[in-house]
Amino acid sequence: MSLCLAAAPVQAGADISAQDCARGGGVIIINAVGDGTFTKYCEGVTHDGETIT
Structure with a gap:
């Protein structure tokens, strides 16, 4: 028996707070890239890959 787990899809355009x-x-x-x-x-669990505003 084999088990394959896939990450939940990231909601496109979802912005969340740091909290x-x-x-x-x-x-x-x-x-950070270049000058400023x-x-x-967010990385991990519920909001993985979502942009923080």
Whole structure:
């Protein structure tokens, strides 16, 4: 018997707060590129991959 688990699909365009990310069991990832340009997203559990506003 084999078991295959797939990640839940990310909601397109879903923006959440940092508090929502933490409450959902995720961690906040900040991706900085170049001079001052950065994005924040949630990684893990409920809000995995969603953008933090």
